[in-house]
Amino acid sequence: MLKVATVEGKTPKIKRKSEFIVVARRLSKNSSAVIGFVVAALLVFMAIFAPLVAPYPSAKQDLAHTRQAPSAQHIMGTDELGRDIFSRIVWGSRYSLSIGFLAVLIGTAIGMLFGASAGYFGGVVDDIIMRLMDVLQSIPGILLVITISVVLGPGFFNTLLALSIGGIPMGCRLTRAAVLGVRHQEYLEAATSINASTPRIILRHVLPNSFAPVLVSSTMSIGNIIMMAAMLSFIGLGVQPPTPEWGSMISGGRTLIRTCPWMVTFPGIFIMFTVLALNLFGDGLRDALDPKLKK
Amino acid sequence: MMMSKNDTFLSVRDLVVEYTAEGQVIHAVNGVSFDLERGKTFGLVGETGAGKTSTARAILRILPDPPAKIRGGEIILDGEDLLKISEKEMRKIRGRKVSMIFQDPMTALNPIMKVGEQISEVIKMHNDIPWREANERAVKMLERVGIPGDRSEEYPHQFSGGMKQRVVIAMALACSPELLLADEPTTALDVTIQAQVLEMINKLKKDFNTSMIMISHNLGVVAEVCDDLAVIYAGEIVELGSKEAVFDHPAHPYTLGLFGAVPSLAEEKDRLNPISGLPPDPSHLPEGCHFNPRCPYAQEQCLKEKIPLREIGPGHFCRCIRVTEKEGKYVILG
Numbered sequence: 001m002l003k004v005a006t007v008e009g010k011t012p013k014i015k016r017k018s019e020f021i022v023v024a025r026r027l028s029k030n031s032s033a034v035i036g037f038v039v040a041a042l043l044v045f046m047a048i049f050a051p052l053v054a055p056y057p058s059a060k061q062d063l064a065h066t067r068q069a070p071s072a073q074h075i076m077g078t079d080e081l082g083r084d085i086f087s088r089i090v091w092g093s094r095y096s097l098s099i100g101f102l103a104v105l106i107g108t109a110i111g112m113l114f115g116a117s118a119g120y121f122g123g124v125v126d127d128i129i130m131r132l133m134d135v136l137q138s139i140p141g142i143l144l145v146i147t148i149s150v151v152l153g154p155g156f157f158n159t160l161l162a163l164s165i166g167g168i169p170m171g172c173r174l175t176r177a178a179v180l181g182v183r184h185q186e187y188l189e190a191a192t193s194i195n196a197s198t199p200r201i202i203l204r205h206v207l208p209n210s211f212a213p214v215l216v217s218s219t220m221s222i223g224n225i226i227m228m229a230a231m232l233s234f235i236g237l238g239v240q241p242p243t244p245e246w247g248s249m250i251s252g253g254r255t256l257i258r259t260c261p262w263m264v265t266f267p268g269i270f271i272m273f274t275v276l277a278l279n280l281f282g283d284g285l286r287d288a289l290d291p292k293l294k295k
Numbered sequence: 296m297m298m299s300k301n302d303t304f305l306s307v308r309d310l311v312v313e314y315t316a317e318g319q320v321i322h323a324v325n326g327v328s329f330d331l332e333r334g335k336t337f338g339l340v341g342e343t344g345a346g347k348t349s350t351a352r353a354i355l356r357i358l359p360d361p362p363a364k365i366r367g368g369e370i371i372l373d374g375e376d377l378l379k380i381s382e383k384e385m386r387k388i389r390g391r392k393v394s395m396i397f398q399d400p401m402t403a404l405n406p407i408m409k410v411g412e413q414i415s416e417v418i419k420m421h422n423d424i425p426w427r428e429a430n431e432r433a434v435k436m437l438e439r440v441g442i443p444g445d446r447s448e449e450y451p452h453q454f455s456g457g458m459k460q461r462v463v464i465a466m467a468l469a470c471s472p473e474l475l476l477a478d479e480p481t482t483a484l485d486v487t488i489q490a491q492v493l494e495m496i497n498k499l500k501k502d503f504n505t506s507m508i509m510i511s512h513n514l515g516v517v518a519e520v521c522d523d524l525a526v527i528y529a530g531e532i533v534e535l536g537s538k539e540a541v542f543d544h545p546a547h548p549y550t551l552g553l554f555g556a557v558p559s560l561a562e563e564k565d566r567l568n569p570i571s572g573l574p575p576d577p578s579h580l581p582e583g584c585h586f587n588p589r590c591p592y593a594q595e596q597c598l599k600e601k602i603p604l605r606e607i608g609p610g611h612f613c614r615c616i617r618v619t620e621k622e623g624k625y626v627i628l629g
Contacts, residue, residue: 123361185402186397186398186399186402186403187402187403187404187405187406189357189397189403190395190397190403190404190463190466191405191416192357192389193355193357193389193390193394193395193397194389194390194394194416194417194420194466195386195387195389195390195391195417195420195421196416196420197386204408204416205405205408208407208408209405209406209407
C-alpha cells in the first residue's frame with residue numbers, strides 16, 4: 001500500500017512557479033495595469049533622481065523671467081518668482097509621492113493591527129475597536145483630515161500624520177472582514193494544536209491569508225491620499241510654501257489662472273496622471289490576485 | 296470506576312463540555328469517562344454532533360472559548376490533570392506529547408505556506424534547533440508518510456486530497472507524540488485512499504509506539520484500527536468495551552441500531568434498518584435515558600431515571616437497564 005503511494009508521489013517534477021511570478025505574469029497581460037505600473041514607476045524614478053532630472057534647483061528665483069509661458073528654456077514655464085515649474089514639479093514629486101505612500105503604509109499597518117485583533121479575538125475586543133472605528137468614520141474624511149491638520153498645525157509630518165489617521169478605519173475594516181473569513185479555518189486550529197502562540201498565529205497564519213484585499217485597496221488609496229494632500233496644501237493646511245508640493249503649487253498659481261494657466265495646469269496634470277496610474281495598477285492587481293477571475 | 300490499571304496512560308473522567316449559543320446551553324459532552332493504555336488505540340464512535348470531536352478538543356484544550364466551556368471532569372495524562380495545569384504548561388504538551396490529525400485535509404493546511412515549512416514549524420516550536428535542521432527533519436517526516444522529500448517546497452494546493460492528509464499526519468507525528476488524536480482522519484477521503492491512510496497510520500503508530508484516540512462514525516474504520524471502543528450518543532458513552540466484545544456482542548439498543556444500518560455483503564437485504572428519528576437537540580436533551588425517544592424497548596423507567604453505565608461482561612459496559620445475558624448472548628427484555 002505504501003509503495004503505491006510513493007509511486008503516486010513520484011510524478012515528473014512539476015514546474016514550480018512562485019505566487020509572485022504567477023501574479024506578475026497575469027498582471028503583464030493586463031495592458032492598462034502595465035501602463036499604470038510604468039507611469040507610476042517613472043514618477044518614482046523621477047522623485048528619486050530629482051537632482052538629475054530637474055534642470056534647475058526648486059527654489060532658484062529668476063526675477064528677470066517671471067510668469068514666462070512654456071518655452072525651450074522652461075518647458076513648463078515659470079511662476080511669479082521666476083522659478084522653473086518643471087523643476088518644482090520634479091522636486092515636488094518627492095513630497096507628494098512620499099506622503100501618499102507613507103500615509104497609506106502607516107494607516108494600513110495600524111488599521112491591519114486593529115482589524116486583525118478585532119477579527120481574531122471577537123467579543124468585547126471587537127466591539128471596542130469597531131466602535132472606535134465607527135467614531136473615526138462618522139466624521140467625513142476630508143473634515144477629519146482638515147480638523148487634525150488644524151489641531152496639529154501645517155507641515156510635512158503633520159500632514160502625513162493626519163492622512164495616516166484618516167486611513168486607519170479602511171484598513172481596519174477590510175482586515176477584520178478578511179480575518180473573519182479565515183478565523184474558523186481548521187489550519188488555525190491546527191496551528192494552535194501544534195503549540196503556536198497567539199501573536200505567531202495572527203502574524204504567520206491569519207494576516208498573510210487576509211492580505212490581498214488590503215493590498216489592493218491600499219494601492220488604490222495612494223492616489224486618493226495624494227489628492228487629499230494636494231487639497232490640504234491648496235487650502236493652506238498641508239505642506240507649506242516654498243516647499244514645492246503639487247497642491248501648494250496649484251494653490252499659489254490659482255490667482256493667476258487667467259493670465260498664466262500653466263502655473264496650475266502642469267501640477268494638476270501630474271496629480272491626475274499619478275492618481276490615474278495608481279488606480280489602473282490597483283485595478284489590475286485586484287484582478288490578478290482574485291482567484292475567481294483566473295482564466 | 297472502570298478498567299483502572301497501572302499502565303493507564305490517559306484517563307478521562309466525567310468530562311462535561313457545554314456550548315453557550317444565543318442564551319441556550321448546548322450539552323455537548325455529558326460525563327464521558329474512559330481509559331487508554333500506552334500503545335493502544337481507543338475508538339470513539341457516534342453520529343454527527345454526539346460529542347466526539349468536543350471530547351478530543353477538550354483533551355488538547357483547544358475548544359473555542361467562548362462559546363465552549365469545560366464544565367467539569369478530569370483529563371489525566373501520565374498522572375497530570377490537563378484541565379488543572381496552566382496554559383503555559385499546556386503549550387508544552389500540545390504538538391509534542393499530544394497532537395491531533397484534523398478531519399478535513401483541505402482546510403487543515405495553511406494555503407500560503409509551503410508544506411515543508413508547516414511541518415518544520417512544529418519541530419521548531421518544540422526543539423531548540425536551527426531552522427535548517429528542522430527543515431531537514433520535516434523532509435524526512437514527509438518521506439516517512441510516502442511523499443518525496445523534494446516536494447516540501449510546494450504549496451498545499453499542489454497536492455491531492457490524500458496527499459494533503461499525509462502532510463497533516465506528518466505534521467501531527469513530527470515530534471513523535473505519545474498520544475495522537477485522530478479526528479475522522481479518513482472521512483474526507485475516498486475509500487481506496489482511506490485504506491492507504493489507515494494502513495499508514497497503523498504502521499506509524501507502531502513505529503512510534505503512540506497511543507491513539509480514533510474518532511469516527513465509520514464502524515469499518517474503527518474495526519480496522521482500534522483495540523477498545525466507546526459508542527457515544529448525545530454526549531454520553533452508551534457502550535464501552537474491547538473491539539471484540541462490542542462488535543461480536545453489541546448490547547445497547549443504539550449500538551444494535553448502528554450495526555443494523557451497516558450494509559453487509561454477506562447478506563441478502565432489500566432495505567437497511569435505520570434507527571428511526573433523529574439525534575436529540577443537545578440544548579433540550581430528553582429526560583431519563585437520552586435515547587428513549589428512539590428506543591423501541593423504552594419503558595417508563597427509561598423516561599424518568601438517569602440510566603447508569605453498568606458492567607455486563609468483563610470490561611464491557613452498557614448504559615441500558617434492559618440488557619441481560621442469556622446463553623452467552625445479550626438480550627434486551629422487551
